[in-house]
Every structure is written in structure tokens, then in C-alpha cells.
Amino acid sequence: MDTTKRARYDSYEAPACPVEASLELIGGKGKGILLYHLLEGKLRFNELGRRTGGMTARMLTKQLRELEFVGLVRRDVYPEIPPKVEYSLTAAGVSLTPLLHLLKEWGEQHAIELLNNLKTPQ
Amino acid sequence: MDTTKRARYDSYEAPACPVEASLELIGGKGKGILLYHLLEGKLRFNELGRRTGGMTARMLTKQLRELEFVGLVRRDVYPEIPPKVEYSLTAAGVSLTPLLHLLKEWGEQHAIELLNNLKTPQ
DNA sequence: CCGGATCCCCGATGATACTG
DNA sequence: CAGTATCATCGGGGATCCGG
DSSP states (O other): OOHHHHGGGTTOOOOSSHHHHHHHHHOSTTHHHHHHHHTTSOEEHHHHHHHTSSOOHHHHHHHHHHHHHHTSEEEEEEOOSSOEEEEEEOHHHHTTHHHHHHHHHHIIIIIHHHHHTTSSOO | OOHHHHGGGTTOOOOSSHHHHHHHHHOSTTHHHHHHHHTTSOEEHHHHHHHTSSOOHHHHHHHHHHHHHHTSEEEEEEOOSSOEEEEEEOHHHHTTHHHHHHHHHHIIIIIHHHHHTTSSOO
16 A cells, blocks of 8 residues: 555645645655755655755655655656666646745745844844 | 744754745744735734634644744734734745745645645546 | 643654665 | 664644633
8 A cells, every 4th residue: 555655645634725735745844955956857865865964764755755645756766776766856846946946045035044043032 | 931932943953955944934834824814914813813714723823923933923912902913024024925926826726736636546 | 802821642753773 | 775664752733721
């Protein structure tokens, strides 16, 4: 069974608000970086791991499986020794391009600063 | 103390990736809808509650406090009987306008459909 | 009207070890 | 290389009741 993929979407009610629906799909932990790096093209599992720094293999697998399950990411397995698995964006995933760029831009211009100022409040 | 506001930001390490930083700020449960409705202008607590449907008062308070704490939302209290509290966007909050509209657009065009197709897979 | 305080459960996540 | 299995933890979030 593919309960691993479904996991967090079992007995799940889609939000009526489109803004929430979008955030539901791309807002998971680490999904932002993963999608952003996949804009470059196909990437292998460990390569994605390297680019996301502190993500454990377990989390990496989980987030990628969820992205695959909702239809934003494609997973291609090459039955070789050693194994080779490539991840890439589906058409729906590619349609995220402007959104991901805007998220990056706003992050650079506002988010990073807002988060850093939390340490020295008032 | 304002530990209530800080809560989820205590012992918190800001993400290096700007995309993740943005999602960290606006990706919380219900934050998307809240920010989106606040684009219209000042709104009172119960009015926000009505617009967000299934959100409990507790969650509403929590999310609004976090948005206030990071500097995206301003909270104005009018010491009256009965109490009156108005929420509005700060300058940083207003700077989210294009991002929120894009999130809504992508949600309408892709996210809603992707989420609905999860019920009838394969 | 706008919350605060408490109790409590369960899923999300980390650490670690193992495998085809 | 690309994961899986298992254990343990921890905090998010619902339910409920209380207060100015």
C-alpha cells in the first residue's frame, strides 16, 4: 500500500480558501527549499539532501513522497546498482515558478530581517 | 511576560533559505486566510473569526499573536465596555500583497484541483 | 466581546541502526 | 545510493471552562 505517501492526507478535508490550499501544498517543512532547487531540473536524492543542509534522510523522503503524492514532483527510479533516483517537477510543479521566485524575493527583502529581529525585541 | 507571543519562536533558529523564511512567517495554520482578509483593512476579532470559518478562538488568538510578534500585524485595543480590538497589517504586512494575490491565484488555478484529486487516486 | 488557563492526545519529527 | 525500521520525544492544536 502507498499509505506512506498518503499519510498526512488521510481523512483530510481540503481548505475552501485558495490561499490556504496553496500553503497546504507547499508550506510543509522543507518543501519550499526542495521545490526551489528542483526548478533547476532533475536532482538525485542525496544531491537534494546536500542542498537542504539540516534535513534528515527520513524527512527528505517524507516530504518528497508527499510532493509526489499531490502531483507536484515526479520520481524516476533507475533499477541499477548502485540505485539511482531522480526527482523533478511535474507540469503543476513548474507552474509554481513565479510563486517560488516571489517567495524568495520577499524572503530576502523582508522575512529574513523580521526573523532576525525576534532575538532583540522591544 | 509575552511568552504567549514568543511561544513558537523561543529557541528558534531562522532558516538560511529565504523561501523557507517566508513560508515560516506566513505558512502557519490559518495565517494565509487571516493575512489575506486583512488586506481589506482593519478587522475585529470576531469578524476575522467569521471569515475563517472553522477556526477556534484559541487558534485565532494564537495565530494573530504570532503575526503580531513577528511584525506583520498590528493589534489595537480600545479600552471600552464591551471590549473592542482591531487588527490590521503593518507596513511589512502590506508588502505581502503581491505574494498573497499570487498564492490565491495559484490556489484557484492549481492547488484546489490537486487537493480534490487526492480522493480519487490512481 | 475578546480572550486566558488548563488538560490532554496524537501526529510530526529527531536519532539511530539497518538494508537491497 | 537511496532509502526503511524502530524508538522516543515534543509540541501543535482541540475541548472545555473561566474572567474582565
